[in-house]
Amino acid sequence: MRILLDGFTKSFGAVTVIENMKLEIKDGEMLALLGPSGCGKSTTLFAICGIHKVTGGRILFGDKDVTRIAPQERNVGVVFQSYALYPHKTVEENIAFPLQVRRLSADEISRQVNEMARLVHIEKLLGRRPAELSGGQQQRVALARALVRRPDVLLLDEPLANLDAKLRLEMRSEIRRIQLETGITAVLVTHDQVEAMSMCDRIAIMDAGRIIQIATPSEMYENPRTEFVAGFLGNPPIAFLNGVVGDGAIDISGTDIRLPKSAGALPSYGARVVVGIRPENLGPAGDVPVKGRISFVETQGRENLYDLTLPNGRVLRSIQPVRSDVGLNDEVEWFMRSDRIFVFGEDGARL
Amino acid sequence: MNSSRNLGLVLMAPAIVLVVLFFLVPVALTAVFSFTTMSTSTGITGGAYQLAPNAIQRLRDQFGMVELAQKLGEPSFVIDERGLATLEAKGVAPGIVAELRSNHLNETFTVRRDVERMIRSLRERPSTPEVKLISAEFSRSLANARFADEAALFAAVKAIDAQLTEDEKAALAAASYSGWTWTTENFRRMVSTPDTARTLFNTLAYVSLTLVLFNTGFAMILALAVHYMPERPAGFFRILWLLPRITPPVIYVLMWKWLAWDTGFLSAVLDDFGVRPRNWMLDSAANAWVVVVFINGLVGASMGMLIFSSAIKAIPQSLFYASEVDGAYRWQQIRHIILPQLRWPILFVTCYQTLSLLTSFEYILLSTNGGPGGTTEVWALAIYHTALNNYAGNLQYGYGAAMALVLVVIGIVLSLVYLRLFNYGALVARPLIEH
Amino acid sequence: MTGNFRSWPVVLALSLLSAPLLLMYAYLIVDTITNSPVGSFVPNEFTLEHWSFLWETPRGRPNIWRVTLNSLVFATSSCLIVLAVSSTAGYVLSRLNVPGRSFFLAGVMVLHAFPAITLIVAIFLVLQMVGLYNSLVGVILVKAAIDMPLGIWIMKGFYDTVPWEIEMAGIQDGASRFRVWHSLVLPQVRPGLFALGLFSFLLGWSEFILPQVLAPGNQVQVLSVYLASLIADDNNFDMALFKSVGLFYIAPVLILFFAFQNYLMNIYGGGTKG
Numbered sequence A: 001m002r003i004l005l006d007g008f009t010k011s012f013g014a015v016t017v018i019e020n021m022k023l024e025i026k027d028g029e030m031l032a033l034l035g036p037s038g039c040g041k042s043t044t045l046f047a048i049c050g051i052h053k054v055t056g057g058r059i060l061f062g063d064k065d066v067t068r069i070a071p072q073e074r075n076v077g078v079v080f081q082s083y084a085l086y087p088h089k090t091v092e093e094n095i096a097f098p099l100q101v102r103r104l105s106a107d108e109i110s111r112q113v114n115e116m117a118r119l120v121h122i123e124k125l126l127g128r129r130p131a132e133l134s135g136g137q138q139q140r141v142a143l144a145r146a147l148v149r150r151p152d153v154l155l156l157d158e159p160l161a162n163l164d165a166k167l168r169l170e171m172r173s174e175i176r177r178i179q180l181e182t183g184i185t186a187v188l189v190t191h192d193q194v195e196a197m198s199m200c201d202r203i204a205i206m207d208a209g210r211i212i213q214i215a216t217p218s219e220m221y222e223n224p225r226t227e228f229v230a231g232f233l234g235n236p237p238i239a240f241l242n243g244v245v246g247d248g249a250i251d252i253s254g255t256d257i258r259l260p261k262s263a264g265a266l267p268s269y270g271a272r273v274v275v276g277i278r279p280e281n282l283g284p285a286g287d288v289p290v291k292g293r294i295s296f297v298e299t300q301g302r303e304n305l306y307d308l309t310l311p312n313g314r315v316l317r318s319i320q321p322v323r324s325d326v327g328l329n330d331e332v333e334w335f336m337r338s339d340r341i342f343v344f345g346e347d348g349a350r351l
Numbered sequence B: 001m002n003s004s005r006n007l008g009l010v011l012m013a014p015a016i017v018l019v020v021l022f023f024l025v026p027v028a029l030t031a032v033f034s035f036t037t038m039s040t041s042t043g044i045t046g047g048a049y050q051l052a053p054n055a056i057q058r059l060r061d062q063f064g065m066v067e068l069a070q071k072l073g074e075p076s077f078v079i080d081e082r083g084l085a086t087l088e089a090k091g092v093a094p095g096i097v098a099e100l101r102s103n104h105l106n107e108t109f110t111v112r113r114d115v116e117r118m119i120r121s122l123r124e125r126p127s128t129p130e131v132k133l134i135s136a137e138f139s140r141s142l143a144n145a146r147f148a149d150e151a152a153l154f155a156a157v158k159a160i161d162a163q164l165t166e167d168e169k170a171a172l173a174a175a176s177y178s179g180w181t182w183t184t185e186n187f188r189r190m191v192s193t194p195d196t197a198r199t200l201f202n203t204l205a206y207v208s209l210t211l212v213l214f215n216t217g218f219a220m221i222l223a224l225a226v227h228y229m230p231e232r233p234a235g236f237f238r239i240l241w242l243l244p245r246i247t248p249p250v251i252y253v254l255m256w257k258w259l260a261w262d263t264g265f266l267s268a269v270l271d272d273f274g275v276r277p278r279n280w281m282l283d284s285a286a287n288a289w290v291v292v293v294f295i296n297g298l299v300g301a302s303m304g305m306l307i308f309s310s311a312i313k314a315i316p317q318s319l320f321y322a323s324e325v326d327g328a329y330r331w332q333q334i335r336h337i338i339l340p341q342l343r344w345p346i347l348f349v350t351c352y353q354t355l356s357l358l359t360s361f362e363y364i365l366l367s368t369n370g371g372p373g374g375t376t377e378v379w380a381l382a383i384y385h386t387a388l389n390n391y392a393g394n395l396q397y398g399y400g401a402a403m404a405l406v407l408v409v410i411g412i413v414l415s416l417v418y419l420r421l422f423n424y425g426a427l428v429a430r431p432l433i434e435h
Numbered sequence C: 001m002t003g004n005f006r007s008w009p010v011v012l013a014l015s016l017l018s019a020p021l022l023l024m025y026a027y028l029i030v031d032t033i034t035n036s037p038v039g040s041f042v043p044n045e046f047t048l049e050h051w052s053f054l055w056e057t058p059r060g061r062p063n064i065w066r067v068t069l070n071s072l073v074f075a076t077s078s079c080l081i082v083l084a085v086s087s088t089a090g091y092v093l094s095r096l097n098v099p100g101r102s103f104f105l106a107g108v109m110v111l112h113a114f115p116a117i118t119l120i121v122a123i124f125l126v127l128q129m130v131g132l133y134n135s136l137v138g139v140i141l142v143k144a145a146i147d148m149p150l151g152i153w154i155m156k157g158f159y160d161t162v163p164w165e166i167e168m169a170g171i172q173d174g175a176s177r178f179r180v181w182h183s184l185v186l187p188q189v190r191p192g193l194f195a196l197g198l199f200s201f202l203l204g205w206s207e208f209i210l211p212q213v214l215a216p217g218n219q220v221q222v223l224s225v226y227l228a229s230l231i232a233d234d235n236n237f238d239m240a241l242f243k244s245v246g247l248f249y250i251a252p253v254l255i256l257f258f259a260f261q262n263y264l265m266n267i268y269g270g271g272t273k274g
């Protein structure tokens, strides 16, 4: 089911948290709402499921305007960060609850609960209570409960935040598998870019109540619209350097790095800009020389992450296959790939 | 019921009903009653008209209607048609009735002896029992007769004094009305009577002594002592000192009586040291005060102890360790680390207990009952004695309500002040589910 | 408790201070089953004679079992009313969007601090007017109403600890607000209901002034009034009898308190009435 937020505005008292947002979620896709803490992701989610009343704008499910419809009648499944399982009910009763509310027959309920349990692989846990489950298992139960009544939309509010690293990896692919298997339209709220990139068809990146960019993960990684987006995606993160537009090139302040002026409209001579360089675009190969001192080496197994401190004190990162010829405190000269560099204006917009 | 608004109103309804019935209405009625003369003798519903001796007296003294008062006060006999008709119906000899009607109609007598002499001297010479029977039928005495309304009263009085003026009627009605009336006398009386000052002083002494010595002072000592103890004895003492609070007041005071009475434990023990046995609870005002303060104090101390204890528990352990490394003595630790943290709890306990001490009287009622000679009578207990229960049995509801109104006003004002002081407003969080 | 100070002087001092209190409670029990020689407090014989009030009813006094039943009815009913009203109103104040919610909340707080006993004169007169004087129903309602603000406050505290997400999940599962309250939230506050129930039962069981003023008659007498009138009767002074009745009266309190002190400690320490 296609979801459309049109001119969505939300205020708490005098504080307007989200103003005039437009967001479309296509039928069957999984969309990530990605952004820093407090940017309004949960608020958007709560507006879609109806827990919050919207201050302005419309919410459409398909062609149906649900803006004024009570949450109980919207048919939205939600998985909360804390899972919100009912502690006094067994796993089976938890999953059965949405069906009991709809007064289905006992046989039908038990059939659907078992089917759902099979889908999320918790057939053996049906008799237990939530307190007797691991985090990952609770997560599966929460998913099953959200999906059992075949909602039009599945909303997931930071579903992996409470899991340890290994489980998180496992549940990432599990959630994606289940979403694909059921073909349900889903919105995933997260502030973890890896999660967003690995699980979702598209990412909507938010900041301070506004959507900055919506795109597929690779599109967004390769073509960020603003400095904020570029900084948010990528691990290890992108590094930024301040520069000034010079004569046919951008001079990086405090160094002798000169970036050739690529095609496109650059601001006039003397304008200040910000240059972003991703770690994989700095290394032994490239066209723009960069001199600096290796100030930190982090071994990641197959690859090493180097911190390169420039003469002006700023730090660039470089990720390279493990090599033994350079070490800590070595002075080196590496190269950037100027075609992979992002240049942003003072207002943060991509140039 | 999907809307939280409707559900909320439904779920809230029972509480609102109880609040209205048992808080708002009584507050209003306390104010209303305090402007009435209600008492045991007036009753609490509407009154009647009764020519009781005090009504006659009032007619004479307050309204100056000496003659009317005298007439009404005396027993009187009137030979009238009503009496004659009754006699006929009762089958008294027709000759007697006829003679009374023809010769004596409308004669009045104020003394029974006179009317009986007249009857005896009738031609048919009635026997003595007959004389009594006949005279009774002509008795028109209104002493102590009750009338439901003014009309009935006037009709009856007409038989005695046919020419009632409007003035006399008004005075008669006012003097003989036995129900309650509106008045501001209660408050005037409260301000002028010396009992008020004494009771007020007692109340202040009782509240401040108990509060300072026990509810905060002793409670603090208990909390500190328990703090500097291993967990096991600490738990034991916490429970032990909570006992006075959970013990029903009647038993708790009974145990004190066992301790303090003239055949009680204290007397018996002190007897061995040559002290004359006596009722330590009531033998002197000083002793009564000690007992009252102790009894209430031990009950209040447990609350302070628990609150202070949990406040001390909330102090980060590192503060204690740091101070011990600095070589602080125990009392320095108490002064510089513990006490500063207890400022709010102490204020809270003080506020809370001021109100509850001000209005609680059951322990005093059960122990000294205000004695000896009213020396431990506090305001709340005085209300009880005035309006609810006393030896004389004359309960003055109106005056009691006026006294209670003072406490009600203090209670409302103080609770509003506390509400501000402790910023309860901050506890009101917006509901997260908006539908 | 920290390590560096010796604790035994404190324990010793507090023990001495506590001795009279312990003594009073010890003798409350000892005196009911023993006799002591005149002028002495060392028992010299075991006896059950002081407990004869259980099977013999003195003239002019109600039967003890009748009185006990009244106490039970009084305490249980007022406790049930308090529970019912507090569990609903507490939820509203904690969670629901009702107009004037913060006004209600402030009202409950004022009522909580407000000493309701000051209203007793008016309540006494009203009960007489409406004919509920000297009836258990009247005094039960009054007791429940007076304990209610505290109950609402306590229950609101318990509801506040239930995660919002549970309710949100319930709503998303399609349940009405009522259903969410009843089958999802209420089970979470069961310990709170239990503690409040216990507490208000004990309050009702111990109450003296209200029944004394509003329902003193023999037919509706409760244990506290019964015992107080026994003690107030100057013609029959029998301390051992008083104590036996007292022990009979306090036993349920002590048993409940020791069995469930963990539940109760918080309420007693929470700055509550009583």
Ligand SMILES: Nc1ncnc2c1ncn2[C@@H]1O[C@H](COP(=O)(O)OP(=O)(O)OP(=O)(O)O)[C@@H](O)[C@H]1O
Pocket: A012, A015, A017, A035, A036, A037, A038, A039, A040, A041, A042, A043, A044, A191, B430, B432
């Ligand atoms: N009930 C509320 N009342 C007032 N302000 C609120 C309320 N709920 C959220 N806000 C504010 O709205 C903004 C957005 O909050 P929201 O919970 O949507 O952030 P978020 O993106 O989900 O953050 P996080 O990643 O920390 O969960 C925040 O600044 C928050 O303080």
Ligand SMILES: [Mg+2]
Pocket: A041, A042, A043
């Ligand atoms: Mg959030």
